[in-house]
Amino acid sequence: MSERWFGVGRSMLADPAEAGAQACREALGDRRATLLIVFASLEHSTPEMAAAVHAAAGGDVLMIGCSTSGEFTTDGRGAGVVVNALGGDGFAAAVRAVPHDSMDLYAAGETVALAIDDVDAEHRVLLMLGDGRSGDQQEVVRGAYSVSGAQVPLIGGCAGDNVTQTGTFHFFSSGTEVQVLPNAVLGAALGSPTPFGIGMAHGWHRVGEPMVVTRSEGGKIYELDGEPALDVYLRRTGGAADLAADPNTFLQFASVRPLGLARRNSEDVRIIFEADPAERSISGLADTPEGAMVWFMEGEPESVIGAAATAARAAVDAVEGAEPIGLLVFDCCVRPLALGNDRIDLATERLRDEMKPIPFSGFYTNGEIVRQGGAKGMHHLTVAALAVS
Amino acid sequence: MTAWSMLQLSEYFSAITRAGDVAAAARIAVQQATEATDAELGAVIFGDSLGASVGLGRSPDPAVFTGVRSGTETSTFPGVGDAYVSVFALGEAGERLLVARTDEAFGPDERQMLQGMAKVLGLALRSLRTLAAEQQLRHDREREAESRLVLLQALERRERLLETLLRVQRAAGQGAPLGDLLDSITAGARRLLDDDGVAALVMHDLTDPAQLTVASVAGGSSTGRDAVLQAARRAITAGRTIAEGELAAAPVHIGDRVAGAFVVAGNGGGVRDSERRDVLAAFSEQASLALTGAHTQAAMHEAHHDPLTRLPNRALFLQRVEQVLAEDTGAALLYLDLDLFKQVNDTLGHAAGDELLRGVADRLSASVRDTDMAARFGGDEFAVLLEPISSELEAWEIAHRVIDAISEPFDIAGRAVLTRASVGIAYSGAGRTAEHLVEDADLAMYRAKKTKPGTCRAFEPRMRTELLRPAC
Numbered sequence: 001m002s003e004r005w006f007g008v009g010r011s012m013l014a015d016p017a018e019a020g021a022q023a024c025r026e027a028l029g030d031r032r033a034t035l036l037i038v039f040a041s042l043e044h045s046t047p048e049m050a051a052a053v054h055a056a057a058g059g060d061v062l063m064i065g066c067s068t069s070g071e072f073t074t075d076g077r078g079a080g081v082v083v084n085a086l087g088g089d090g091f092a093a094a095v096r097a098v099p100h101d102s103m104d105l106y107a108a109g110e111t112v113a114l115a116i117d118d119v120d121a122e123h124r125v126l127l128m129l130g131d132g133r134s135g136d137q138q139e140v141v142r143g144a145y146s147v148s149g150a151q152v153p154l155i156g157g158c159a160g161d162n163v164t165q166t167g168t169f170h171f172f173s174s175g176t177e178v179q180v181l182p183n184a185v186l187g188a189a190l191g192s193p194t195p196f197g198i199g200m201a202h203g204w205h206r207v208g209e210p211m212v213v214t215r216s217e218g219g220k221i222y223e224l225d226g227e228p229a230l231d232v233y234l235r236r237t238g239g240a241a242d243l244a245a246d247p248n249t250f251l252q253f254a255s256v257r258p259l260g261l262a263r264r265n266s267e268d269v270r271i272i273f274e275a276d277p278a279e280r281s282i283s284g285l286a287d288t289p290e291g292a293m294v295w296f297m298e299g300e301p302e303s304v305i306g307a308a309a310t311a312a313r314a315a316v317d318a319v320e321g322a323e324p325i326g327l328l329v330f331d332c333c334v335r336p337l338a339l340g341n342d343r344i345d346l347a348t349e350r351l352r353d354e355m356k357p358i359p360f361s362g363f364y365t366n367g368e369i370v371r372q373g374g375a376k377g378m379h380h381l382t383v384a385a386l387a388v389s
Numbered sequence: 390m391t392a393w394s395m396l397q398l399s400e401y402f403s404a405i406t407r408a409g410d411v412a413a414a415a416r417i418a419v420q421q422a423t424e425a426t427d428a429e430l431g432a433v434i435f436g437d438s439l440g441a442s443v444g445l446g447r448s449p450d451p452a453v454f455t456g457v458r459s460g461t462e463t464s465t466f467p468g469v470g471d472a473y474v475s476v477f478a479l480g481e482a483g484e485r486l487l488v489a490r491t492d493e494a495f496g497p498d499e500r501q502m503l504q505g506m507a508k509v510l511g512l513a514l515r516s517l518r519t520l521a522a523e524q525q526l527r528h529d530r531e532r533e534a535e536s537r538l539v540l541l542q543a544l545e546r547r548e549r550l551l552e553t554l555l556r557v558q559r560a561a562g563q564g565a566p567l568g569d570l571l572d573s574i575t576a577g578a579r580r581l582l583d584d585d586g587v588a589a590l591v592m593h594d595l596t597d598p599a600q601l602t603v604a605s606v607a608g609g610s611s612t613g614r615d616a617v618l619q620a621a622r623r624a625i626t627a628g629r630t631i632a633e634g635e636l637a638a639a640p641v642h643i644g645d646r647v648a649g650a651f652v653v654a655g656n657g658g659g660v661r662d663s664e665r666r667d668v669l670a671a672f673s674e675q676a677s678l679a680l681t682g683a684h685t686q687a688a689m690h691e692a693h694h695d696p697l698t699r700l701p702n703r704a705l706f707l708q709r710v711e712q713v714l715a716e717d718t719g720a721a722l723l724y725l726d727l728d729l730f731k732q733v734n735d736t737l738g739h740a741a742g743d744e745l746l747r748g749v750a751d752r753l754s755a756s757v758r759d760t761d762m763a764a765r766f767g768g769d770e771f772a773v774l775l776e777p778i779s780s781e782l783e784a785w786e787i788a789h790r791v792i793d794a795i796s797e798p799f800d801i802a803g804r805a806v807l808t809r810a811s812v813g814i815a816y817s818g819a820g821r822t823a824e825h826l827v828e829d830a831d832l833a834m835y836r837a838k839k840t841k842p843g844t845c846r847a848f849e850p851r852m853r854t855e856l857l858r859p860a861c
Contacts, residue, residue: 264427
């Protein structure tokens with residue numbers, strides 16, 4: 001009999017394979033893991049790294065993981081390899097992977113959620129690692145929810161690409177073979193005799209007058225209030241007229257000036273990442289339907305900084321009576337851009353102080369997944385946290 | 390409906406329009422309905438089976454959802470526990486949309502929105518089934534060229550129908566005036582009928598409810614007005630959809646009350662009866678929603694306005710005065726009483742008296758500023774809130790403008806009728822309530838009327854004691 005445990009290892013070695021092996025050894029000690037969860041920088045996201053992590057855990061172990069836009073642990077932020085390992089009596093896990101474009105996103109969500117069927121435990125959760133670059137991510141969550149039902153919470157984040165918009169990688173093993181899959185969707189069902197805790201926070205709010213989306217197609221918005229969307233966007237945000245000429249400049253500017261769609265008690269955030277100066281349109285990753293009412297969203301530095309610690313505290317509190325042994329955090333990649341280096345470091349420090357001595361790790365995501373209460377599960381500009389006990 | 394729920398409905402229309410088959414439409418409906426209301430559970434129910442469901446995994450026991458009847462408030466779901474439920478009919482017998490959530494009951498706004506979602510789903514399902522049946526027909530009979538054209542037209546019409554509804558819905562969401570909204574509904578329905586089709590909204594006449602009147606019409610060179618009115622009357626009397634040759638009509642409701650009928654006519658031609666019924670059902674529902682919304686607004690207006698002069702009444706006026714006093718920006722209140730009003734009433738009759746009051750109200754409104762509020766307190770007493778006021782002189786000038794305007798002769802029943810207004814002024818100040826201010830202005834008016842009718846006095850504190858003196 002062994003107690004349940006959660007270990008975090010991290011390496012900043014330049015060689016991806018060496019970093020992977022080192023991080024994995026640190027996470028494991030000499031224990032045998034039920035599941036490995038790997039977060040790696042874009043540069044470290046190589047087949048060699050994935051194989052080295054898997055081998056360092058003794059091979060024949062379940063593994064999921066993905067590339068990031070930066071990782072963090074109790075030691076602060078960095079870009080390398082982070083390995084989370086959990087094991088001990090009572091933990092059960094099952095994994096699924098769906099390669100890019102092998103089926104539609106809804107079916108991908110359904111497929112990864114089937115992992116839940118293989119886990120028999122009193123408490124279950126589905127950990128999802130999506131791709132932040134493929135279309136309407138809410139479809140993945142909808143698909144997963146159609147299988148999981150209200151009883152099994154969904155938690156996770158979408159892989160990052162260091163905010164380069166080039167593409168993401170996923171690391172996967174259902175036993176012996178190790179795969180690196182570009183732009184995939186992964187799921188790991190986790191089971192435990194004690195509860196999992198889920199928390200969420202963001203710290204953004206809407207500002208100014210609302211606008212109506214008068215013409216749009218998918219994530220592309222052509223008109224706001226009957227005017228070309230880019231013109232309205234630049235006027236309302238005070239952006240320079242030629243801002244859209246350079247895609248990178250526009251991305252940096254727009255990603256911290258998102259739109260929020262009117263919802264029952266809150267807003268659905270849409271991060272704008274692209275503009276077309278010729279057709280005067282702006283684009284976000286998720287659908288922004290015609291007829292929707294939208295606001296500009298703004299973050300108060302204090303509450304945005306504190307969001308990671310708030311989400312983590314909520315997750316730990318939610319394990320209700322059991323002893324939390326570890327925490328995974330999915331933190332939106334736009335938050336470091338919006339906050340700047342000093343303040344995002346402060347956010348990580350607050351998270352560490354709040355969690356002491358519970359080990360944790362997290363990464364900067366391209367979309368956060370939390371489905372607990374209600375049917376909606378895809379979030380943006382948010383921090384999501386999962387506590388295990 | 391609030392802007393929030395209206396807009397959710399617009400988004401929903403967009404999504405449903407994209408559905409390719411019955412299963413997809415049901416799935417989209419249940420997703421959108423649950424996500425819009427933060428509900429954990431939802432289902433589209435077809436009799437004893439489920440068209441789609443969320444919240445209980447892949448293959449829940451249908452009975453968990455099908456067993457919940459309309460009108461039920463809460464129900465227990467396996468693994469979830471007790472949840473508040475709301476159930477809406479889709480149109481066909483036994484078909485329902487159900488949503489359930491654990492945190493709180495569904496509010497009236499949400500229920501109205503969900504009802505709209507259910508109606509649109511019912512409509513979309515019918516079109517999709519017609520389409521599926523036609524596809525089957527095509528396979529069966531191999532009437533390739535011809536049936537492809539018919540199919541294409543049916544598909545196009547279905548899309549146009551939902552797009553037209555979306556446009557109307559959006560106009561309603563953006564607060565378009567009722568007249569424009571009704572015209573867009575008849576015009577929208579008309580576009581979906583044959584070239585010489587008619588779409589008309591027939592309502593009970595406001596002044597004579599026994600009479601029917603055409604409130605909005607589009608098209609109609611070949612169909613007579615009398616035929617349209619007759620069809621409307623039959624639908625109103627029957628309380629259900631009727632068809633009569635080229636004409637079909639469905640009742641239109643304001644709340645639960647039948648207020649009129651929506652009538653469509655066309656020569657048959659390329660438009661099938663089933664499609665005509667769809668157009669009729671969809672647009673009579675739209676007209677009912679628009680009228681119910683407008684009626685609620687009208688009822689609000691009526692509750693706060695004097696029916697004779699259309700000016701705000703005492704209650705609304707006092708509310709506004711309280712607001713302005715709370716903002717403490719400087720305001721004045723005029724209290725008016727007409728001289729000689731009783732004589733007009735007594736000599737020329739009540740109708741002339743009423744006309745004089747309406748005339749006074751018009752002149753009063755015309756001689757104050759846009760930011761001021763004139764109100765009728767009853768009888769021949771009026772009040773005006775002047776806001777903002779930069780000096781006492783400014784209030785004084787406006788009061789004289791009012792007195793001068795009212796002293797001009799009124800033309801009533803071919804006669805020149807004279808009246809005068811005595812005016813009292815009171816200024817806002819620390820600790821004054823709306824009631825105080827009205828009393829002060831009333832006192833000042835009383836002094837003006839006593840000393841010299843047709844003039845104006847500002848309130849002074851000693852007026853209170855002067856008033857008491859005759860009683861001593």
